[in-house]
Amino acid sequence: MAAHLGNRLRDVRKRRGLTQLGLARESGVSVSLIRKLEQGERRDARLETVRRLAATLRVPTSSLVVEPADEGAGAAVLDAWAPVRQALADPAGVAAEPDEPPTAQGVAAALDAAMPLFSGDRFEELRAVLPALLRDTDVLARLDPQGHPLRVRLLQLTGWLLTQTRQFDAAESALGAALDGSADRLQGASTVSTMCWLLLRQGRLGEARELAIRWADETEPCLSRATPDELSAWGWLLLRLSAAAVRDNRSDEAEDALRLAHAAAVAMGREFAPDGDFLRAFGPVTVTLKRTENAMVMDRPDVVLRLAARIPKGGMRPTSNNRNRHLLDVANAYTATRQYGPAVETLTAIRAAAPQWLPNQRYARDILGRIVARRRTLTDTMRSLTDTVGLPV
Known part of the structure; x- marks a missing residue:
């Protein structure tokens, strides 16, 4: 993000008539971090943190971020x-x-x-x-x-x-x-869905959003006659659009995309993977998982836990990375509400199901880092998890 983040943050904050302390109080981001960013002592921040600052300042996240958020x-x-x-x-x-x-x-x-x-x-x-x-x-x-x-x-x-x-x-x-x-376009749409996810992981929100919009428009089917392949392709592009929009503080657009994805899921009728392709598995449960993810992005852990309680366990395959990504949101929601025991239990369950996947998730490292920072002593399970995700303690 280089100096751009600090300069833009300072300029927009002043235009909004906020002091650094005022921005910290309204956003929940520490005044120390805000000061370091504006003074150039810190040259980057997590995308989640930038989104909270941008939401408070009423600007798109992408107006503050210009380079990848994940190194x-x-x-x-x-x-x-x-x-x-x-x-x-x-x-x-x-x-x-x-x-x-x-x-x-x-x-x-x-x-x-x-x-x-x-x-x-x-x-x-x-x-x-x-x-x-x-x-x-x-x-x-x-x-x-x-x-x-x-x-x-x-x-x-x-x-x-x-x-x-x-x-x-x-x-x-x-x-x-x-x-x-x-x-054909449907095969291309499957690839574009992953491209959008790649752009999201890099913090390239505007590019992900524009790509998803263009391809969703071009692949939109007639719901009454759509095949499962068409519903899956269109539905996933809408989910990627929603993910980009909510991270860019475009909550109305994110909700509209989720609503359309839900319509596609209803037309699908159940969770279904065209040609047995786990990457294209789509249906009502998938849409609920992504709705839960959006709620966590918007700092609504109460909504995350409420939605998670309604998701049928049988609707999520044990090896699905969508399931495990959802459980990270659940662990984060528990952590945000100071329910550290359930948070650690959830992380432990993810490790048991996907031991090679979890170490690659910076999200897991961040969640565990907050748990460790708020605990005076660590249990053996917590220490083991820190080793798994590579968190120094």
Whole structure:
């Protein structure tokens, strides 16, 4: 964010007639942090914090933020995933080609076998199998037209995975290639949904919002005749639009998008994953999960807990990253209401369900950091969780 955040914050605060102390009181952000930002002693802040300041100042978050809010993966993650990134950049260079060329049937079977690794957030196993799979799909796509959709599908999944692990440049490259190779608008919409999520994780709210609006407009179906594929594609674009809008202090627009997504979910009738694709699973529960997420963004932990209590446990698959992301909101809501025991229990449950996913979540680190800061002593479980998410204590 460089000096832009501090300068814009000071300028808008003065135009609103607020002192630093007044802004702190109204936003809930410490006056010390506000002072450091304006004086350039701190050059960045969490997107959540910037949103609270922007909401108090009645401006879009994007007017304060101009650069990514997430700095991306650390050196250890980059080193571990280097073979995968190399396979994306140069598929033929990762290993010697097999004696026999890959076949569409064989590659399709290998991709099907890898799907539980993606949906289960089994990162270590994915690091091992992806380089060869990327190579084989690249070779097949050049030899056989049947290989092209397999290559696009793998690029979509790889872009999603790299976004999960905050390798943003590589994710953008993979998703761009998948979009360029999409056979139709619906296949492209699936990729664009992940692109919007990538932009959100980088704090590029305006770009995410504009991309979601454009594609939602172009893919809007007739609800009475829409197929599950069409409902899922349109519904997810609306959810991405809502997520970008609520973070940019456009609450009315966020609610309108959620309302339309709910209409698509009602038309779908149930949770459904077109072609068994976990990334496109959509329905009433998915919309409620995202409504809960929006409530947490708007600092309404009471609404988060109320909505969470109504979500059927059977409606969320144990390996769904949407479910685990929702449970982070629940843990955050418990923390905000000083219910630290349930917050720790929720984080522990996430770790049990997704042990390789949780360490990659800065959100989890921030939640646990607030718990630790407010506790005089830590339990063994809390200490174990700090090790899991890499929180220094």
